[in-house]
Amino acid sequence: MKTEALKINVVQRILSISDKGLLQKIENLLNKENVFAFDVEGNPITENDYVKNLDAVIDEIVAEKADLYTTTDVLKRIADDNKLAL
Known part of the structure; x- marks a missing residue:
């Protein structure tokens, strides 16, 4: 068919x-x-799981329990981890 x-x-x-x-x-x-994306290890993430993860992160932000970083913080961390100069 x-x-x-x-x-x-x-x-x-x-x-x-x-x-x-x-x-x-x-x-x-x-x-x-319905695979929506893949995680860093190559495991499939369904659209439903993706939305649940986003909802969990939003809940952490609203509860002020999330670890938040500025773009500069992230770039500095990457540079430090890879022994690069910023």
């Missing part, structure tokens, strides 16, 4: 589903498979 025909077949089957549990399983599978 060609890709377009397969898509249409899957969509038609999904539209006929009334079982909320099954629909949730399909959504979870799609979210799991």
Whole structure:
């Protein structure tokens, strides 16, 4: 079956589903498979995980518990770690 025909077949089957549990399983599978980016070790990050991580960081900032650095701080740290002059 060609890709377009397969898509249409899957969509038609999904539209006929009334079982909320099954629909949730399909959504979870799609979210799991929707790779949004990769972390520094090359592990996949889903869009859902990415949003959760951003929400966690925002919560830390709002609670004033986040470690925040200026651009200069970051550049200095990189330069120091690599024995470079700024």
